[in-house]
Amino acid sequence: MSSIKKMTTKAGKEFCLIRASRGRGAAPLSTRWYPQEGWSARYTDRELKKYAAEFERKVQAGEVISRSEQKERELEAKRAATKIMTVRQYIDTVFMPAKVVTISENSRYTYQGNIDRYIYPALGDLKLPDVTQANITALLQSGKTRTIDVDPDVLALLRQLRRKQASEAISRYVFAEDGSPDPMLPNELNWYMDKFSKRYNIPGLHPHKFRHTYASISITSGADIASVSENLGHSNKAVTLNMYTHSDAERRKQANQVYREELKKAGQG
Helix, strand or coil, X not given: CCEEEEEECCCCCEEEEEEECCCCCCCCEEEEECCCCCCCHHHHHHHHXXXXXXXXXXXXXXXXXXXXXXXXXXXXXXXXXXXXXXXXXXXXXXXXXXXXXXXXXXXXXXXXXXXXXXXXXXXXXXXXXXXXXXXXXXXXCCCCCCCCCCCHHHHHHHHHHHHHHHCCCCCCCCCECCCXXXXXXXXXXXXXXXXXXXXXXXXXXXXXXXXXXXXXXXXXXXCCHHHHHHHHCCCCHHHHHHHCHHHHHHHHHHHHHHHHHHHHHHXXX
């Protein structure tokens, strides 16, 4: 049977706290009931008992649950909904909306470009529970080999690194775990970059900044978009242009300046 306790709010309004037990191992549930002004004591007592009895019935029937239990049910419903989503639906409605609030616009273009180019064609229409290890393996092995031009000084440093690696472990990867053939984990690379950033006072340094720097300097200095786009691995030139329009704008500004200077020279002559 539920318990009833008369109480008063900080504002001085009277109410009754009704608490119903759910048996051993389950926390009791409670609710507030406020009597109406003008009710007689007999009518108030009768309505209170009716309300308390109905509340206890709902508690016993599982129709009333705690806030924490309600949150857990909502979370479970989301999990269940996720299980029947396709990979495309999950990325569009869950992954990307959560991701875009934590990354830059350039990074968003990169993410979406890779998703459109690689993940959707291979996995987009599969239900999440149906994605297998074989699907993931096929996706990872579907990428094309990209050849890039490397400065001779960089090659010399890479050869030096390979000799050092070979003295500890033979690895197929350029950047491997110390003393191991396994590839370096992304968080380790970020740790090295963070350490380098603090040592040389270069705030916010991360691997993608080198990529952005390459693209920005190349485009600003006159390199053709098609070559830069291919080196970056973008699916088409439009992706590169969308990400680096600021660089293209700087190049146009330089061109305009050259034009103005030539006009001044002609006028002075």
